């Protein structure tokens with residue numbers, strides 16, 4: 356194997372944070388190289404330096420034998436580096452092909468581009484219609500657009516920042532087949548993920564970062580997930596405690612819930628569910644089958660017919676998000692940057708967005724800054740959000756730390772019912788365990804929780820009952836205890852993009 360990329364002594368300091376400190380490592384042609392580390396360890400900062408988005412304060416890089424210090428992403432792309440981001444950078448109103456054309460230096464005529472997209476998507480098993488509008492795509496499909504956009508550039512080094520966090524296990528397998536295919540052809544892949552099992556199965560080497568420093572480069576196959584996690588955090592992981600929950604009275608009733616979104620998107624079809632106090636209901640399924648719509652219909656962002664959403668007997672179907680929040684029905688959506696939080700707003704301002712009324716952070720339209728700051732500080736400390744302080748802009752937080760903040764803000768909002776979509780997306784193993792524990796503790800205190808997730812292990816770990824959402828329809832719930840992966844496969848069966856045949860017998 357030949358060394359294609361080398362970093363020597365890279366450093367980057369942000370106000371109050373040494374994000375990268377003396378980072379040296381190499382990536383070989385044809386290898387899938389994982390970057391591992393806790394939230395905030397400096398992984399994104401490192402790859403942004405390679406991709407020309409951030410300029411290092413110190414150190415050098417070499418790429419394909421020549422010094423590499425790209426002034427911007429365009430220069431990095433010209434040198435042969437491509438990157439798939441953790442957050443999507445797509446225009447909702449445009450089609451797949453239009454978005455891809457926007458990122459190209461010299462886009463070919465539209466019909467030819469559409470053909471190339473189709474060809475690539477077929478040869479890499481990533482189905483995508485070039486004429487679809489981005490607004491109608493699920494998170495998983497949006498990611499495919501980003502991946503295909505990169506593959507069209509024929510990169511020598513492909514950087515992927517948590518690419519599988521929005522994919523189902525089956526879609527992730529397909530992606531890894533794609534990456535293997537690329538690696539065999541000599542492309543180097545630098546791969547950020549928090550999924551340790553995935554890294555152990557698919558990556559050739561792993562470089563571990565802790566607090567901005569390289570701890571070491573290891574063969575991930577030679578270590579257990581637990582050992583890798585311990586190297587990342589420098590300590591052992593905690594064990595989840597599921598005790599103390601007693602499902603009580605019915606708290607949320609959803610009846611004949613149907614949505615009719617304008618334009619594209621999934622319509623919910625005649626959904627019914629009952630949630631009890633102290634209970635966690637898990638909803639599994641492939642993204643794009645109505646998960647986001649269900650959250651919006653429960654949070655009040657999509658109104659529904661009278662009698663369809665009842666909280667403790669009160670009909671909230673016509674109520675907007677603020678009225679529902681006051682009543683105790685809180686939600687944490689999947690898209691943390693843009694939907695759950697405003698990137699340019701400080702964490703204090705972001706707490707005001709959803710918590711002003713429940714926490715008494717504003718009176719008669721006047722913001723109580725002291726109270727807002729104190730609440731933001733409570734969230735930061737209770738959920739171990741790594742940030743210089745509550746005045747930091749949400750967009751400056753690492754992905755996982757923002758996720759902890761968003762979940763923490765709602766959990767500390769003392770909900771009667773909390774609806775969360777992908778609660779541990781992009782969160783490191785230790786923090787994911789802490790978030791899951793917080794949800795279990797919240798249920799133990801009497802709240803009802805709906806967890807929507809693509810992570811089956813997470814749903815099995817958390818939920819008392821499980822149901823599947825498939826093309827806008829919800830299956831009948833089943834108790835999680837004793838439920839086998841086969842049975843779950845059947846419940847999810849027929850969901851688009853997921854075949855029962857993939858579920859191990």
Ligand SMILES: Nc1ncnc2c1ncn2[C@@H]1O[C@H](COP(=O)(O)OP(=O)(O)OP(=O)(O)O)[C@@H](O)[C@H]1O
Pocket residue numbers: 369370372373374392393394395396397398399400401741742750751752753754755756781783
């Ligand atoms: N633009 C910025 N301004 C200020 N601080 C920043 C900025 N970007 C990153 N940081 C800080 O630098 C540190 C490293 O962040 P980085 O995003 O590189 O971590 P990460 O390992 O990618 O985390 P995650 O797994 O959560 O995505 C964090 O403490 C983060 O808050």
